[in-house]
Amino acid sequence: MSATLAVRHTVADYAAFRPVYDSLDSLRGEYGCTGEQVLRDPADANDLFITHDFPSVDQAAAFANDARLKEGMQAAGVTSAPRIEIFEVV
16 A cells, blocks of 8 residues: 655745755655655745655655754754654555
């Protein structure tokens, strides 16, 4: 079963966030990420909802718990505690 990891958080500055997010593409690839979306609140461009698709729940969970992801979020200027959820595709 495939899985979607959903993340909701705010960033200090979307323009500064995006290059850091893009630089983590190889990390997402290590866990088999097959698709991604970055969505912004139209009323606040720094309020983000992000999805990543993975072949399995285990791969999504491993990615979510990788210390390099947490470091990347810090470097990208994430200002709120990220809400991370994993959903299984049925």
